[in-house]
Amino acid sequence: MEDKLIRLTVNGRDEAVVIRPLATLQDVLRDTLELTAVKSGCGQGGCGSCSVLVDGELRLSCLTLAERAEGAEVTTLEGLNETNAIVPLQQAFVENYAAQCGYCTAGMVVAAKALLDRNPAPSRDEIVEGLSGNLCRCTGFAPIVRAVQQAAQALSDTGEEAS
Amino acid sequence: MPELLRPGSIDEAADLIARHGAAASVLAGGTSLMRETYPSDGGYLIGVDRLGLDKVVSHDGGWSVGAAVPLSVLREAVPIAALQAATREIGGPAVQNMATVGGNLFARAPFGDLAPALLALGARLVFATAGGETTQSIEDFYAGWADGAPPRAGLLTRIEIDAPTGASAYMKCARRRYSTPSVVTVAACVEKDGGTVSGARIALSGASAHPFRCAGAERAVIGSGLDEAAVTAAAAAAESAVEPQTDSVASEWYRRRMTGVFVRRVLAALA
Numbered sequence: 461m462e463d464k465l466i467r468l469t470v471n472g473r474d475e476a477v478v479i480r481p482l483a484t485l486q487d488v489l490r491d492t493l494e495l496t497a498v499k500s501g502c503g504q505g506g507c508g509s510c511s512v513l514v515d516g517e518l519r520l521s522c523l524t525l526a527e528r529a530e531g532a533e534v535t536t537l538e539g540l541n542e543t544n545a546i547v548p549l550q551q552a553f554v555e556n557y558a559a560q561c562g563y564c565t566a567g568m569v570v571a572a573k574a575l576l577d578r579n580p581a582p583s584r585d586e587i588v589e590g591l592s593g594n595l596c597r598c599t600g601f602a603p604i605v606r607a608v609q610q611a612a613q614a615l616s617d618t619g620e621e622a623s
Numbered sequence: 624m625p626e627l628l629r630p631g632s633i634d635e636a637a638d639l640i641a642r643h644g645a646a647a648s649v650l651a652g653g654t655s656l657m658r659e660t661y662p663s664d665g666g667y668l669i670g671v672d673r674l675g676l677d678k679v680v681s682h683d684g685g686w687s688v689g690a691a692v693p694l695s696v697l698r699e700a701v702p703i704a705a706l707q708a709a710t711r712e713i714g715g716p717a718v719q720n721m722a723t724v725g726g727n728l729f730a731r732a733p734f735g736d737l738a739p740a741l742l743a744l745g746a747r748l749v750f751a752t753a754g755g756e757t758t759q760s761i762e763d764f765y766a767g768w769a770d771g772a773p774p775r776a777g778l779l780t781r782i783e784i785d786a787p788t789g790a791s792a793y794m795k796c797a798r799r800r801y802s803t804p805s806v807v808t809v810a811a812c813v814e815k816d817g818g819t820v821s822g823a824r825i826a827l828s829g830a831s832a833h834p835f836r837c838a839g840a841e842r843a844v845i846g847s848g849l850d851e852a853a854v855t856a857a858a859a860a861a862e863s864a865v866e867p868q869t870d871s872v873a874s875e876w877y878r879r880r881m882t883g884v885f886v887r888r889v890l891a892a893l894a
Binding site: 461481482484503504505506508511517518519520522523524525527528571574575588589590591592593594 | 653657660662668720721
């Protein structure tokens with residue numbers, strides 16, 4: 461088994477990366493491209509801290525083989541705004557104290573973006589379901605749900621996209 | 624380290640599975656297999672992402688669902704209550720975008736919560752083998768499981784689902800609301816003639832080594848009006864049919880008790 465060269469688009473940039481056999485998308489994003497907002501939590505698909513968008517869909521980078529992401533468009537937290545400014549969704553997390561230790565936060569924001577892209581005006585139950593694959597062991601989730609509610613409200617007021 | 628092979632055709636994939644036998648594992652969405660694969664393992668991972676198995680075809684009598692269709696796509700494409708409920712009860716949104724219909728049918732207990740819905744709907748499974756295509760009922764597929772593991776039947780390529788002739792319902796008993804293994808999961812599809820049940824399929828997962836149809840519970844309700852006595856008899860039949868394990872999710876005792884409770888609730892929803 462040999463290393464392979466794959467091409468993919470990450471946060472709008474075309475990348476060509478050499479991957480080891482069975483490398484995960486998480487390995488490529490964190491270790492090769494140094495996009496460390498992608499957290500390495502459980503490695504089992506249980507915590508959601510490695511959440512990214514692949515072709516606009518929420519995925520777990522720890523369970524995705526890099527080879528199978530060839531040609532895909534991948535978005536991490538770093539790619540939510542190309543000028544690196546804070547987006548309304550992140551601002552809502554700040555204002556609602558939705559981050560404590562912060563380890564889950566990047567995955568939460570990405571999962572919330574996937575939800576709001578699909579459903580710009582979610583009910584509280586829909587927010588809870590949309591974030592159900594992301595674990596937070598600090599906040600008790602309530603401030604996170606409030607942040608997403610506020611972001612959805614702000615987006616409907618301004619007519620902007622989530623990021 | 625296992626070697627990843629990504630065949631470009633179904634025939635090639637079926638040949639690889641036949642050639643490598645027990646050393647081959649089929650890799651679909653990866654949500655179960657990736658976490659069980661270690662660098663120290665040998666063997667082969669046969670990727671099915673280049674086989675065109677990711678489509679749902681709707682036809683006059685029902686749906687033909689590719690084995691590599693993600694659960695979130697199934698939910699949008701096939702409007703059957705029990706099936707749509709099942710897809711929301713497996714993992715969170717990211718897992719539902721990755722995990723496939725076919726892959727979930729091979730999940731080990733207490734995972735594999737799509738199966739009871741497909742058992743209740745009388746689905747058929749189509750396999751590609753080195754000798755050609757074979758079709759078997761999903762019941763026969765699970766009857767072939769031994770020691771909680773599936774038989775080597777070739778490559779599952781699609782799942783045939785007929786449009787249901789009755790109403791269906793699905794409920795999962797779990798320790799929290801989302802993204803959690805099953806204590807027990809119950810699905811049923813009931814046909815009625817007037818107020819009388821003329822046909823019923825009642826299926827369970829989570830509380831036995833593999834998903835199964837509960838013939839005793841079905842007999843208890845066929846010919847009844849889903850009245851209290853019939854539902855009580857069905858719940859009792861299901862409680863005695865399950866063979867629950869004790870694990871970190873639930874004890875044998877609790878799984879058995881919840882089997883009766885959830886058979887009752889599912890049948891009440893269809894009464």
